[in-house]
Amino acid sequence: MRKEYDKMDIGLLHLENKKVILKLIKHENEISRSAIAKKSGLTPPTITRIVNDLILNDKLVERLGLGDSSGGRPPLIVKFKNTSNHVIGIDLGATYIRGCLVDLNANFISEIQVPTELEKGFESIVEKIVAIVAKLRKRKGPDEKIWGIGIGVAGLVNSETGIIESSPDFGWSNIDLRKELDKRLDLPFFYDNSTRLMALGELKMGIRENQKNFVVINIGYGIASGIVAEGNLLKGYNGFAGEFGHISVDPDSDVQCKCGMYGCLEALASGHRIASLGIQELENNRSEMLKELSGGNKDLITAELVANAALKGDKTSLEIFDKIAEYLCKGIGVIANLLNPETVYIGGGISLNEGLLFKLIEEKKKKYLLQSNLKVQILPATHGDQATSIGAVALILNKIMNLELR
Ligand SMILES: [Zn+2]
Known part of the structure; x- marks a missing residue:
């Protein structure tokens, strides 16, 4: 013995x-x-x-x-030996599926983006992931190795079972993505919640080394966060930590969230909310600029379009962003006072608006932050719209460095 x-x-x-x-x-x-x-x-x-x-x-x-x-x-x-070793990262979003082939230093070799086309259903989305992987594999050299595929999914991923328990963006509940991909992929693959992967990417491949306490807030059509505390990515009991979008920022609000509650941050400050406020203003005839940019077609009003109008000086659109920034600051106040992070990163589509939101948040933050937390830096996520893909890459890289893959 x-x-x-x-x-x-x-x-x-x-x-x-x-x-x-x-x-x-x-x-x-x-x-x-x-x-x-x-x-x-x-x-x-x-x-x-x-x-x-x-x-x-x-x-x-x-x-x-x-x-x-x-x-x-x-x-x-x-x-x-980083250059002949590769990883595939996939950002599975409700609007686009992005795939990238990178070397072990996260240098991009190739990128593919296809529309998700939610209406075609789950099977079609699985086929698209498989097709992206097949195309990316062709772009590596003959003696080069792909170690695995990391996938970031917008939704609640149970970290133990791999079941996507709920994804409002996709309209999914209890989806076993692993079972479907297992049948079609012959490379090791792993997936996790896309915002948590953004935080992992920031931790392992961000521009700031040795940051051990920070939060990444992902603002797109929903709002979520990834929390890094003492150098570890926080998962929570079932792997659902970080549902920042569902803290209440206005208990008297009559705006109902997708989760069923009222006054959630996500219901009041997401990209979806910006677009719907823009549509309201267009319908109330309160903005010539929104009318001009959309040609009067409310279907063309997106958060990006409202941001463009605000950047061009449209008063109504600026008011929308002002309101959104106020709610976000309330949320950031909760998270900063609770966790005392060094940095709060903001990623997702909203963060790409040329600093408009960051300027408003800077102006308002002292209303909601304790004096002791005012030093927290609020910055755009390092990797912009590649943040989830990079996080998915970091997930695999972590496994390589821990010798969990062969
Ligand atoms: Zn909610």
């Missing part, structure tokens, strides 16, 4: 040491074996064995040659 335990311990130890060395090589990009020894505290024979394993079997590391010697034997330099 004792011997078996020893064998198991050695296996685990090898795996843990391998993770340490791989992370070190990726972090440094190029490093000598002697520097690995210095930084990891591992012995030279262990390092040689593990580095060879990473070069020959995992193909995640390559030999770069000999470095400069300061007398004695010149050091052997190894490098993280």
